[in-house]
Amino acid sequence: MWPNHSLLDLLHIEHPIVQSPMAGAQDSELAIAVARAGGLGSLACAMLSPDQIREQVALFRQAVSAPINLNFFCHEDLRLEQEALQEWRLRLMPYYQEYGLDPNQELPKAARAPFSPVHAELVEAIRPEVVSFHFGLPTADLVERVKKSGALVMSSATTTAEAVWLQEHGADIIIAQGVEAGGHRGMFLDNKVHTQVGTLSLVPQIADAVSIPVIAAGGIADGRGIAAALALGACAAQIGTAYLFCPESKISPLHREALGQSRSDGTALTNLFSGRPARSIRTRLMDEIGPLSDSAPVFPHAGSALSPLRIEAEKQGRSEFTSLWSGQSAALGRALPAEQLTLVLAQEAQGVCKRLGLAGATHAPLDQP
Structure with a gap:
């Protein structure tokens, strides 16, 4: 059904769609909806207390039998x-x-608190299938604890150099975050905003530079973007802004209004x-x-x-x-329930893959709920 099965096989999910973790804009409700549709649901933990993380993961586990991605910041805590x-x-x-x-x-x-030994202990207790990081990786001992818990480690790279660094320091999966992406840039090796790279250029260069799976992120809001990411060498697409239009997102009415006029x-x-x-x-x-x-x-x-x-x-x-x-493709957003949107995105992407003749895209399109 899909030209690249590496992430699907690792996580036993149906579609190469990762819901971007968005601190302050979502809770487990959005992650549950995406997981029900066969994508990877994510929970942004950078602004949650340990008790809140436990509560949200419990709600997810009660609602759906699927992998979950817990996302943390690992910035240097500067005074x-x-x-x-x-x-x-x-x-x-x-x-x-x-x-x-x-x-x-x-x-x-x-x-916003960076990943700490307290969070590592929490991961060891909760045992999520995926733990992802923004702004690089935490210290080597904390990465090792996460991996020993059984979780796959993902992190964002905004340059090829960052992707290579992440692979060398224990990441199992790279998120290639193009400059089109909404929210915080994951940059961590330098702070040169003016040299940040677009998704179309970044994904194939990172895919060529590392030997681990690559997820494309940035400016992807419909099936065309997902198919393009797969054609460029990604195993999946991470989508954020498109999910902000869904009723499950927790953004303010003012934010929702601004997105609608983007x-x-x-x-x-x-x-x-x-x-x-x-x-x-x-x-x-x-x-x-x-x-x-x-x-x-x-x-x-x-x-x-x-x-x-x-x-x-x-x-x-x-x-x-x-x-x-907001990312640069907000104008493509659709106010659909998140489960339905995930299935529509998968259906669209399969159709484009089939028209492009990408390997494996030969099955009938998905039924919408």
Whole structure:
């Protein structure tokens, strides 16, 4: 049915579709729906406590018999320097004044924690089939603990050099994250945003450079994109933004509205919301300050000073200080239930594979629910 079965055989799933883990935008409900349709459901854990992770995985296990991917950040936990915070506060001062907010008010702490021994212990207890990482890999001892638990290790690469590094340091599967992808860039060997690579170029180069399976990510929102990824040497496609349109996603009404109005040039890479480059729908803040600013504090602390502004603006129905994560293909999005969307994507991809004569794509299309 599919030209590449490597991921399907490893995980015993039906379709080469991986639901992207999206912190703050989903819970187990989306992962369950994708898994029911035969894809790989993922749970974003970077903003969840250990108890919340246990609860969400339990809900998944109760609902469906399928593999699950638990995703963690593994960034260096850098200390926020007060001088940097003051510079950022000063840059945001005009907006605080506009909204009548106290610029010196106490700020919330950043909520994204890197993978730690506590998380490794959790993985050992839960025993997920897949553990994926963003921003490289954790320390070698933690990677070894994850692998000994029986989980496959995946991580994102934004360059060929990163993919080779990941393979050399224990990754079992590479996610080739093209620059079109929404949300945070997984870059970790350097911070050169201007040299980031598109999916169409990145996937075949990584596939040629490593000997482990490669999953394509970035700008893939329909069956044409999935088939293209498979033709380029990927074993599957990871899809994020397309699933934000589904009723199972937990994005705000403002985010959903912005996605519905998206266009091909409507996003940009920005570090304003977190301190790391990430692709968002353009907002007033991004347009006025510039999407990338040296004033933004280190990840994940940039968002703390924006939080009061975001909350106040959202009360007024405005998203000018809200991170509206989105890939470049949001205009292709469809507001379907996630299980149905997964089957539609698989059906479309099979049709394109068959027309292209890709090996194995000879079976009848799937029935939709």
